[in-house]
Amino acid sequence: MPKRSPQQIAEQAHSRIAALRSELSALDYVCSGTLLERMKTCGSPACRCAHDPAARHGPYYEWGHMKAGKLLHRLVSAEQAVLLRRAIGNYRRLKKLLRSWEAETERLIDLSAARKR
Numbered sequence: 069m070p071k072r073s074p075q076q077i078a079e080q081a082h083s084r085i086a087a088l089r090s091e092l093s094a095l096d097y098v099c100s101g102t103l104l105e106r107m108k109t110c111g112s113p114a115c116r117c118a119h120d121p122a123a124r125h126g127p128y129y130e131w132g133h134m135k136a137g138k139l140l141h142r143l144v145s146a147e148q149a150v151l152l153r154r155a156i157g158n159y160r161r162l163k164k165l166l167r168s169w170e171a172e173t174e175r176l177i178d179l180s181a182a183r184k185r
């Protein structure tokens with residue numbers, strides 16, 4: 069493979085950044101944290117859930133995330149859980165795209181320093 073010129077490397081970095089930006093603009097809901105799905109007992113000794121694990125209530129959805137440096141947990145409905153699952157997936161994708169964007173930017177910064185030498 070022939071060695072790429074600084075010009076070609078820069079063009080490739082710019083086109084990768086353009087692709088990253090277009091993928092970023094397609095993201096809508098974004099949430100950090102994790103979504104837990106769990107079954108619960110109600111605490112009543114007369115209820116079937118007290119003895120039969122299969123008779124536990126739920127599922128309940130619990131969203132755990134950091135807010136102002138604290139880990140918060142809140143219950144969400146099944147409908148909200150669907151949106152949250154998508155938002156959490158988007159958030160992970162977003163972080164991955166940002167890391168790539170940063171790497172391409174570093175490449176361009178290194179190229180600009182090399183040209184002035």
Ligand SMILES: [Zn+2]
Pocket residue numbers: 109110111112115116117118125
């Ligand atoms: Zn119960």
